[in-house]
Structures are given as structure tokens and as C-alpha cells.
Amino acid sequence: MCTAATYRTKDFYFGRTLDYEFSYGEEITVTPRNYPFSFRYLPEKRKHYAIIGMAHVEEDYPLYYDAVNEKGLGMAGLNFVGNAVYGEVREGKENVAVFELIPYILSQCENAEEARELLGKIQITDTRFKEQLPNGRLHWIIADEKEAITVESGTEGLKIYENAPGVLTNNPPFPMQMFQLNNYMQLSSRQPENLFSDQLSLETYSRGMGALGLPGDLSSASRFVRVAFTKLHARSGEGEADSVGQFFHILGSVEQTRGCCELENGKYEITIYTSCCNATKGIYYYTTYTNRQITAVDMHREKLDGTELIRYPMLEEEQIRLQNA
Amino acid sequence: MCTAATYRTKDFYFGRTLDYEFSYGEEITVTPRNYPFSFRYLPEKRKHYAIIGMAHVEEDYPLYYDAVNEKGLGMAGLNFVGNAVYGEVREGKENVAVFELIPYILSQCENAEEARELLGKIQITDTRFKEQLPNGRLHWIIADEKEAITVESGTEGLKIYENAPGVLTNNPPFPMQMFQLNNYMQLSSRQPENLFSDQLSLETYSRGMGALGLPGDLSSASRFVRVAFTKLHARSGEGEADSVGQFFHILGSVEQTRGCCELENGKYEITIYTSCCNATKGIYYYTTYTNRQITAVDMHREKLDGTELIRYPMLEEEQIRLQNA
């Protein structure tokens, strides 16, 4: 499954893990401002905000997993199997195929507030990019430096939720994820006090006991609590290296190690890649399961007024630096 | 606090995290075979196995935190505050100051079996390297490719325990850490079965639910369970990059993010460095909190018959690779 998070120091950072048992061949993809964005039920957009993010590019169309636009708005789609329900094409609505949703939002919204308004007019449809490419069942996090929202399309239609912790995983639906945080309110980054009994002299035999009770498994509900705790307590310097480094530490708390989540087919789910986008500056950082070094693609080093997608393959080979070479 | 682990693929890997609120200025340090190892109560060793590891070097003496020797034996000292008790100098014993213990073992033992025998003759003393340098309260993991042992010196003297999971953290004493694993025996890397009731149709709404109950906090007891689970389920390729990468994923499961463990002085404990030594080949890999890229020092690229310590500072600056430079 996956985990997304936001983080704010001097700049605004937005990223996610993609957890799965295999990769579809995703690439860091810049969509410049004049790439003609076609939509199934809506007019083509010939001028729009430039976008950078991770996408599987199919027939020259960027099927984005997560991305930010040049205005600093980020959006990511995460698995929501068993809960996501998309609708039929409906008149009076802006019908958007689910695979178009990230482009549709990021191409025209400057911030979460605008995204929220636009979403109010949208009907998400299950239209496929092509017949052989069934759409994933997804929900989304959309965030700018000021706020984050969660978007879920279920049996009761499209719902938009304020996302106060600025994190998202998968099932159950977002309101339940938020509700369960109540059960962890006593968790602290400081040592616990002895409230059990003043008749016992209990001791904090280790540092870090204030968060005893924090779940450590890889299920989506447990990752939600853990990444929320880690993100909300995270402290770092304001500089770029500090901020980016800290972001990867935050998502590191929910990373999936090969072997710990075995699927029915005997395969293992792993964190295929982790991304951290400086949404303010348009720099997409990532690591992969097999390459811990942070790699960066800076959208402003590309010609953003172009018409063609700009694509970089993920560098997946471990970059070990030999110090006594 | 800290966590140590072992891992075996084609080669044998041994490493640890060092978690603390500040660094003493440790360096990757190679002790060549003819460096004269002096001991307070025992004859100097002028010929011995070469050693590579992380050490704070004080007056040209390598105060090792963790190291392996050229025979593939690894040893690491981890905090054991409140439980470690060292003895007085005793006749009839080989009196070894606690700061000499790693050099004393690694300079002469080829494997864990030899270390175990040697430890039977040893008395660990609290003698300080110098007056202003109080000894840490430690316990140790010693491991070769075949087995791992834990060494604890407490009120009842020196105890040596078989360490079946091949991991170590801090308090409580090792037998208690092992005992508590019983409470987690039902945790699995596969999905759980519904044993709650056949009258309810419960569902696995997320992957990874088999390990629900695994603790996720940073206390030493919880890290012990989590790293044991992660290590024992870890699967990777046999190649060097795969093995080393997987090792860092294993220790990543117990990494400490700045902000999540606040100390009384307002400082934060973090994972200062993580090491992974290919004990078979004598290559010391490490990452630091601020530098995710793996850096390596290969002892066999040094003149191992020398007499002088060879030291490399930790590279702590984030090495970000710009892909569209």
C-alpha cells in the first residue's frame, strides 16, 4: 500500500511512499505548460501550470501517481481498494476520468482552496485510459503550504475532508483513520509519568517510552497512526538538505522491508520508491528500495514552456561511495 | 539508545544503529595487525587480527563502538544503563577494562566460540581510559556467520547468552527481552486468519495485518521486538548491493527520527549513524542521520600489516544526486 505526508519548514514538502510487489515502470515526469492535456469529457487544456511528479507514461500521457505543480500544490493518489467507488458520466458535472484527476487539478488549481472548489463541480468516472488498463481504486491527498485535504469517492459520492495531520495511507476511509487517532492521544515524544499507581515505584528503563502503544506493523491503519505521530513530532533545520533529509526520515517510519509483508502469491510488498517534492521550488527528490541515495530532478532546469513531456527513469542502482577508494 | 543486528546471505553482515543526542566524534577506524594494543592489566599485543569499525579515537587508542576483525567476527557495545555492573580487578582472572573489551576480543578470537571461551576467563573492570572519561554502561553482541551471543555483566557477574534472533537493543536484560518475544509469537508476515469467531465475517482490509500488535515506539523493548521481527522475516538477493541495502532496511525499522524521542534537557535522540559491516570481506558501510547515501571503507584496501591506526571521518553531508544537472 502507500503512505503520503506533508512537511513544512521554510519551504513546503510533499511526498509519498509507493508500496507494492512490482513496479509499472514509473518515471519522473515533467509536464511543461504547453503540453496539450486532453480529457475525455472536457476540452483539451493547451496552456496550464507545469507539473513534476512520478508517472507511468502511457501513449505520451502522464498517469501521475503523485505530483506538484509550479504553484506549490501537491497531489497524490493512494490505494483505497474496497472503498473507492467512481461514478457514471453525469450531465451538469465536469466529468473527469479517474486517471485524469491529478492532471485536471494540478493543471489549473493554485492551492488547496481552489482544488476544493473545483472538486465540487467534478464527477469522477471509471473510464479507462485503455481497455487493458483498469483504473486503480484510489483516494487522494491534496496539499499546499497552508492546508491539506483528503478526497474520497465512495458509495455516498465525493467527500472532501480537512486533513489536519497532513498524512494519508489507505483503508479504512479517512474519517475512521482520524477517529482512531483518539485512541492514541496519550502517546508522547516525552517520557511517561507514572499514573498507574503512586504505590509503585515504576521506572522509565529506556528512553522513548512515552509512545508505548504506537503500532509498529505495516497495515494501513497502523501506518496512519505511526506516520502521523512521526510527522507531527518531527523537528529539523530549515535548510534544504535538513528538510529533505527529515522528510525521508518521516516516511522511513512506515517503510516496508522485503519479507515483512507476504502476499498470497508468495511475493512481498516493498516500498518501491519514496518521494519528497519541494513544492515551493519544484524539485522532485526520490529514493528507491535499492538506491538509498537521494536523487533529484529540478523542474526549473527544464524548459517549462515546452510542449513535450520530459521524462527521467528512476535510478535504482545502489550508489555506494567508497571512502578509501 | 541503539540497536544491533546480524544478517546472512552469501556473506555475513553485522551492524548497528547508534542512537544518541550528540556525537563524540567517532571515525571509521582500521587497526592494523601490528598496531601495539596496550591493556591495563595484561601484556601488550603486538601482533593480532586487524580490525575495522567505528571508534572514538582518544590518545591514539581506538575506543570501538562496533567493529569486525579480519576473521569475520563482529562485536558491538550497546547502552545497558541501570543494569551493567563491572567488577573490581580480581586475581586469577584476565582483568580487562571495559573500554578494552572489543579490542581484547576481536584482536584474538576467530569466532564466537573462541570469544565465549575467552570471556570465561575475563573479569571486566570499570577502569577508565582517563579520569575525565567515565565508561559507558554497556552490554555486547558478538557474532560470526554461525552464531550470535549476548554478553552482560551485572550484579551476578558475567553472563553469556545464546542470541538466536541475532539482534540486541538495550534494557531490560537479554533474558527478559527474549522472554517477551513469546508475547508476539502469533505475529506473522502473512495475513491473519479469522480466529475471533466464525459467526462474524471479518475482513483483511489492508495488506500487512498479520503483524498487528507489533510495537512501533522507540523504547528499547519495542525496538527489540520490531527489529527481531523485521530481521527474521527479511528476504533479499545474495549480492553485495542487495544484502547491504536490505541490512539498512532492517535497521531502518528502528531508526529514531528527530523529534520523536525528546529528552529532559529538550534535546532529541536520533540515529546518529547506522553501520553494516560485511564481516566476511571487511568492508564497513555506514549512513548517518544527515547523509542517506551509503559510504564504505574497505579494510583490505589498507595496509593491514601497519602499526598505525587508519582513520576516516564520517561523511555527514547529504549527497544528493541531481539527475537533470
Next chain:
Amino acid sequence: MCTAATYRTKDFYFGRTLDYEFSYGEEITVTPRNYPFSFRYLPEKRKHYAIIGMAHVEEDYPLYYDAVNEKGLGMAGLNFVGNAVYGEVREGKENVAVFELIPYILSQCENAEEARELLGKIQITDTRFKEQLPNGRLHWIIADEKEAITVESGTEGLKIYENAPGVLTNNPPFPMQMFQLNNYMQLSSRQPENLFSDQLSLETYSRGMGALGLPGDLSSASRFVRVAFTKLHARSGEGEADSVGQFFHILGSVEQTRGCCELENGKYEITIYTSCCNATKGIYYYTTYTNRQITAVDMHREKLDGTELIRYPMLEEEQIRLQNA
């Protein structure tokens, strides 16, 4: 707060705990068939099923907390503060004041199926019995020997849920309570298997380890899981004493001991009474916090064709039997 449960052996049993910091002076109350039941917005019922249950009787009106009728249908109201929302009087609906709901259902429904149908026509209103008596915020369990349902009136109107485990506590809403059971599916009444690692020889050092992870606190979510587990695993003889005794054991698993749940006013919530009604035979059994002995009131020993409420005070004095008197 409170907990309700159902249990089936030869007969059908239905009961609940009432947990609170003080009592309103409730009595075991039999409403005979010809007691004229008045309703605020609906015609008086002069002939109806006889009912037995616990009620606070106000101005000769039985404000039932839990009751069963002579057809074997049981119904109990439990606190649902923060979630219960009652409506306004609405035309085209059978408007029922919340305090009338138990009488309205039990006076005319033979089973849960009929209750479900009737509820489809009902609008629950917040009309007070009298000005000084604000209504409790409640949700309900309705059950016969074949099925149990949960009824919740919230912001989205009246919802009826199949209640497969046959238990109810308080917050959060029933669908969330049911959902969280997924997180406990691996809990068993049998000893766990070692799924943690075949490289460790873990042991079941105590009986009863299969349910490790079952929550033991008194919050409504934890009581829901615990009573569900206990009820669904409960085994007893079919006889009346065995069945009734077992029922009190089931609800004993969520009993509140004075001191363990302290309120802001310094008072303590306790289990004021526990009831177990043999719904098949119309016998209302109860115990109180201060009287462990089971006391019974048998409705069929009363003249059920009467017109007057028949009331028995709760016997609250501990009945200790001196064996060597």
C-alpha cells in the same frame, strides 16, 4: 457507559450492564397488557404485549432502560453521547418521542423483523417527558432469538444495522465498532502458534495466550471487542441456572469496578446493575454493584391482563449466606 449482550442456549437471553456514577432510582417494572400506553403524537395503545424490564417510573409512565416483551423480543437503550441526533416532528412519519421508543416497539412487535419494519416508518423526536427531564442520547439494540439489530439516529437519519455479534456498547457508531473487530481477527480462545519465526523456540508460558491483544480497559470501544470475544466464545449448559450464570459471566468481562473510571467531578463510574432477561420465559434476572446474588422477577407470576404497572425495587443489599450459621 453500558454494555448489552444476547445469548442463546435452549432459551434466549438478553441483558445489559448499566454503568454510571449514580442511579435514577430504577425499578423492575412489569407493564401489563392493558396498561394504557400514551404517546405524544400517536394514539394511545390500550391493548398490547406485556413488557418486563428496568425502568425509571415517572408519573406512572415506565421510562424503560431495557426490557423484553412476552413474545421474546428484547430492547435496550445505551448511551450514544455526541453521536445521537433526534429529529423534529415530521408529517408522514410515526413521530415517537425518544423516551417512548422502547414501549412503542415492544408493545407491538413480535420479533426483530417486525421492529425493523416499524422503525422504517418512525421519526424519533427529542420531545421530553417533562421539561426538567432531558432525554438521554441513546442508540439501541433490539433482539430476538434469531437476530439482533442496532438502531442509531444520527445526522444522516435513522440507520438500522445487522448486529452479528449480538452486543452493543457506546461510541463510536456501530459500523466503526464492527470495523475495528477486523483488527482482532487473530485473537483466539486457543493457544497461539509460533508464526513469528521458526528460528526461535518461543513458548506458551501461560494458558490463555491466544487472546493476547484483547483490550482490557473500560472505554466503550474496548468493551465492545472484549464482550464480543467473550460472548462469541462462551460455552455453557442449556439449563436455566447454567445459562443465566454464564450470561452474568459474559457481562462480568466488562464490569466497571469503582475507582477504575474516575470522572471529572471526582466521582466514579460503576456497573450499577447487570440484567439478564430470559426473553423466552419473561423472567428478569439482575445483580447490582452491591448485591452479587441473582434476583429474579418472573412476569408470568403477575396478572398480565392488568392495567397498572407492577414495580419491584432493586434489592441492593449484599445477600451473604453464612454457611456455618
Next chain:
Amino acid sequence: MCTAATYRTKDFYFGRTLDYEFSYGEEITVTPRNYPFSFRYLPEKRKHYAIIGMAHVEEDYPLYYDAVNEKGLGMAGLNFVGNAVYGEVREGKENVAVFELIPYILSQCENAEEARELLGKIQITDTRFKEQLPNGRLHWIIADEKEAITVESGTEGLKIYENAPGVLTNNPPFPMQMFQLNNYMQLSSRQPENLFSDQLSLETYSRGMGALGLPGDLSSASRFVRVAFTKLHARSGEGEADSVGQFFHILGSVEQTRGCCELENGKYEITIYTSCCNATKGIYYYTTYTNRQITAVDMHREKLDGTELIRYPMLEEEQIRLQNA
């Protein structure tokens, strides 16, 4: 397995649950002062303190499970399988067969302090009462109104521990049980504060959330924590009925319901009986799985200067009081 607890109001109370899958036919048994107590390796005691407790009487000898003497000292033996090790007969020690231990202590010690001293001279042997009656593997709680101690005989000999919470269950050894309480120090009888994040508005959606994390299963380690929490928070009146009633509530928190702990042979462990002795007044109260009413045997209603055991069978039939008889 079993659970023992102490409780102090005006008087001192001492009791236990006996959890097992079948009963050996135990009886409430008074040993008067002049009953000749024979011991295998020590002189017969012809004058001693009178004792009341639960015993299996074999060949006119009271094999006590739990008892108090007329001085107000209580003692109970609880299963300690896998850890209890008894010794060989040793010269220079007062050799006491394990089945004689409760009589030996209670017949001559006025308080826990005296018991502690006496235990310093004792060697517990595995001598059987008769060949066909293997001794249980036990450890003990001994308590007076001032203090409680735990006695364990293991591979390292007899150990006596201060028992601050005044409770005992079974495995693991007492020091580990006490140590694990550290992991629950943050549990409270009051509502938790939000320490998770001041950026989230978390709510206490139910009363009783301060003890979230308290284990609810029936394993001995979980029962230890739960009964300690319940006992240490328990509040009651000082009167006899209040105190006794509260005591049964305390042990009710760890009661075993039939069906929840299934053994390999398909049988179920249940709480066969629960006792609460007013140690100050010598009144033995008990309930059984099938009889919730409290039954009492008052030792001071017996001729305590007698020479014959006085025995009362457990009253196991449910005593239901019909209120409208």
C-alpha cells in the same frame, strides 16, 4: 491458572481465584489450634494458630490452596509451572515438603515479617503427600495488613520479593511481572490528555479511555497487570459488605469465562472459585463459577481449640432469589 490479591479498608482482606478445568473437591476447612500437624522432616506441631482456608483434605490432612490464620496472616499457592523447582532434603535446613508449606508458615507466623524470617531457614522439598499425588509447581503470596511478599523456589533457590501491588498470578517469575508494569505506567483511571499533537483536536469519545492499553486477555502476565491496576485504583466503603463486595469486583476483573480459554484436550479453564478472606476477623467468603452469591464460613463460630478438622463443602448451586415469589 489463578490470581491472588490483597485489599485493605478497616480490615485486611486476602483472596484468590482458582482457575482450572476441573476441581479436586476442595472444601472450606478450619484447622483448630490443637489439630496435630505432622510434618515429614520436622516435629509434629500439637499447638498452633488456627487456620481457615480452602483445602483438598486427603487422609485427614488439609492440603491448603489458600488460607489465613487467626493472627491475620494470609497465604496462597498459585501455579508456577515451568519455573518452580523444589530442592532435595538438606541438612542444616528446616526441610518442608511443598504441600506442608502453607500449614508450616500459617501455624506459627504472626505476620509476613515472621514468615520471611522462617522462610530463610527453610528448604522446600518435592516430597509427595502420597505417591499418586504429584505436587503442584507453585509460588506463593504471603500477606498481612502491612505488607505482602512473593516466595519463589527456582533453579537459583528460594527467593523472597517485596510485593508492592499485593497481587500475584502465575508465569513469568515475579521480577518480570513487576518489571513489565513499567510498560503500563501511563495508564490512568482518569481521562487521557492529548499529548499526541496540539495540532489535532482529539477527543475522549468515551469515559474510561485513560487505561487504553491495559491488556484484556486471560494470560497470566495480562491478568497480573489488569488485577494490579484494578486493585490499586479500587475505592470502596470501609464496611464489611462494601469491602467484601469490592474485593470480589477486583478479582472479577480477571475472572475466566467458560469458552474463552480452551485447552488442548478441548476442555475449558474457568474460575472454579473466588475467595475473599477477612483476615482480621477470620471469615472466609467465597463464590463459585456456578454460584454467584457470596457464602461465608466464620472460623470464630467454630471451636478453635479442637483437634479435628472442620470441613464445609463448597455450595455450588446457583442461589437465585425470586423477588415476586
